[in-house]
Amino acid sequence: MSESCNSRHFSWLMKSCLPNPSDAKSLVPIHHHANPPATVTPISSLPDDLLLECLSRVPSSSIPSLTAVCRRWSRLLLSPYFLHLRRRLGLLRHSLFAISAVDSGLFAAVLQIQSEIPSWRVSLAVCNDGGQGSLSHARAAAIGPRVYVVSRNAVLRYDAWTGTVALRSPMIFPRKKFAIAVVSGKIYVAGGGGGSEVTAAVEEYDPERNRWEVVTHAARKRYGCIGAAVDGVFYVIGGLKIGNETSVISRGTAAHVYASSMDLFDVRSRQWLRSRSVPGGGCVVAACAAVGHVYVLSSHAVELSFWRFDARRGGGGGFGEWSRLKSPPLPAQVRLDGTVRFSCVGVKDKVAVVQVVGCIDDLLRRSGRSERGLRESLVLLYDTVDGEWRRAADLPEMITRAACACVEW
Known part of the structure; x- marks a missing residue:
């Protein structure tokens, strides 16, 4: 397992943040304005606390695939803070x-x-x-x-x-x-x-x-x-x-x-x-x-x-x-x-x-x-x-x- 996120192992959660080349809506030309848009930050660059907030909301059936993304994600999913967030959200049975x-x-x-x-x-x-x-x-x-x-x-x-x-x-x-x-x-x-x-x-x-x-x-x-x-x-x-x-x-x-x-x-x-x-x-x-x-x-x-x-x-x-x-x-x-x-x-x-x-x-x-x-x-x-x-x-x-x-x- 890699220490950092590898694009080949992105879960559906990460893929959903990226444009799909086959989607016609994603190919609409971008009109440049006077003020350039802010740079899009990939989910992998989020600090641990924000990343945990995102991961804690996924369905239980998707958690096994999340642990295989990278060592960082696996470590966060093992942390007591992940359980605390899911318990607070009422997602633990x-x-x-x-x-x-x-x-x-x-x-x-x-x-x-x-x-x-x-x-x-x-x-x-x-x-x-x-x-x-x-x-x-x-x-x-x-x-x-x-x-x-x-x-x-x-x-x-x-x-x-x-x-x-x-x-x-x-x-x-x-x-x-x-x-x-x-x-x-x-x-x-x-x-x-x-x-x-x-x-x-x-x-x-x-x-x-x-x-x-x-x-x-x-x-x-x-x-x-x-x-x-x-x-x-x-x-x-x-x-x-x-x-x-x-x-x-x-x-x-x-x-x-x-x-x-x-x-x-x-x-x-x-x-x-x-x-x-x-x-x-x-x-x-x-x-x-x-x-x-x-x-x-x-x-x-x-x-x-x-x-x-x-x-x-x-x-x-x-x-x-x-x-x-x-x-x-x-x-x-x-x-x-x-x-x-x-x-x-x-x-x-x-x-x-x-x-x-x-x-x-x-x-x-x-x-x-x-x-x-x-x-x-x-x-x-x-x-x-x-x-x-x-x-x-x-x-x-x-x-x-x-x-x-x-x-x-």
Whole structure:
């Protein structure tokens, strides 16, 4: 890709600024006046801020071709300012995104929730740098249209606009079963680890510099925790304690406290706020952020409970309040055991609960029945406005052990 604009790679946007020799109107003689007309400035010579104003208004379908014009355009399209302008113009749409790794690359599926007939669109992306085979237990975090798939030893960036995959810098501390969330355009991870080693380091990833750094250490080491972010606070929720407790009673008490609690890290002040606990106990199995709240799904061995935590710190007085909501209506054949796990994703004013069966054969064998209608993954949508659940289209069959996120594109 050239550093400057090349006429052979002009997009329709640039061509529209140039006269067409075959157009009769463009061949009309120009009458010279006493004052010569001002010199026409090509779009490629505009400063970055004006060029961004132009590029931010193009249709989403044209963005992949714009990235191929030159390196300058590609750099501007990757900038957070481009996303800010499109968001201000109302040109970004929110979608539920699921991704899974296969030997040949990554299967990516996108569900347009706002569509009249929501359906999954599946694509296969190949990473030329390699590394997609090591994405076991990966977590996903999205910044605009770019989804970062973070695993123990590898990080991949998937661009929902262009369908391309790039290998990025891995975390400083290799970890799995960790919490992840996005705050102000940067990714934060906490908890997790490998084997009996659980790290207390909280890392921050800057996508523009492609660099990880440790920003703080957590007081409690959590394994299998979940992340969410609202109003500049990184929530590290649930998980297990792996420590040096000697007595069985102490280990059991600590495990119960960790499984139903959340630690709050204020990113701007670099301070830990007072920890909170989910009412009713239970084990947090999924959580996400949506419209200023943290939504938590807890398991109580034979049933699920669904909670909302007011995370708005704008002075309204509601910060820290819990509300119990209607539980998700799971199909009768879904049992709450080790074969099933859940993901929660906030998609504007909706909360998507994605149920993934780890091994469908094990589930059928334990149930003692042959359920032909049982799918490996189902998707339930909770409307935060009317408080009702509805079932969305199931995940496509090729999307297994999916990492989920919300993309803006």
